[in-house]
Amino acid sequence: MEAFLVSISTVALAEMGDRTQLLSLLLATRFRRPWPILAGVLCATLANHALAGIVGAWIGHQLSPAILDATVGISMVGMALWMLKPDTLNENDGKQTQRGAFLTTLIAFFIAEIGDKTQIATLALAAGYPNLFAVVAGTTCGMLAANVPVVFLGNVFACRFPMRAIHYTTTLLLLVIGAVFIIRAIRHWH
Numbered sequence: 001m002e003a004f005l006v007s008i009s010t011v012a013l014a015e016m017g018d019r020t021q022l023l024s025l026l027l028a029t030r031f032r033r034p035w036p037i038l039a040g041v042l043c044a045t046l047a048n049h050a051l052a053g054i055v056g057a058w059i060g061h062q063l064s065p066a067i068l069d070a071t072v073g074i075s076m077v078g079m080a081l082w083m084l085k086p087d088t089l090n091e092n093d094g095k096q097t098q099r100g101a102f103l104t105t106l107i108a109f110f111i112a113e114i115g116d117k118t119q120i121a122t123l124a125l126a127a128g129y130p131n132l133f134a135v136v137a138g139t140t141c142g143m144l145a146a147n148v149p150v151v152f153l154g155n156v157f158a159c160r161f162p163m164r165a166i167h168y169t170t171t172l173l174l175l176v177i178g179a180v181f182i183i184r185a186i187r188h189w190h
Helices: 002-015 019-031 034-064 067-082 099-112 115-126 133-158 165-190
Strands: none
Touching: 002 115, 002 165, 019 034, 019 099, 019 133, 034 067, 034 099, 034 115, 034 133, 034 165, 067 115, 067 165, 115 133
16 A cells, blocks of 8 residues: 555656646647547556556566665655756647547657656656555556646646645655655665
């Protein structure tokens, strides 16, 4: 349960103002078809996070507990600092195509998520927790929790939240999670 709760909260907060959330907003305003967009987000996230989780779990099995906890802790601190830099969209992200809302979302979201904070968080969390299913389910639910309101409420939603405060809160949360893993690593070495 801890893996699921940490995963869902980490990704839901990290996604606020992230480029994939901005992509959801762009797709929602272009297509105005929330259900196919959300289906595309779900499928792309499941595929992307499952791959990241599998790689993370494999890495987790290759490292000693001390090195693994230190690596996860340092990566969480790195993501915390990354949260302080707001994301932007490229002009090609979410570009109108002949594919329709679902396929456009699926492809654009999967590609945008490669190397993104939430994919790296999934990899790190899967390395740090033994329950791969709980991590991928948590990160996917966190992604949906952050994107569903954006898809349905669009610009109204995006303009109502204090993004700076959310970024600072997320940074603090990721620093705390990183510190917990680093402390665990130090305990392994003693």
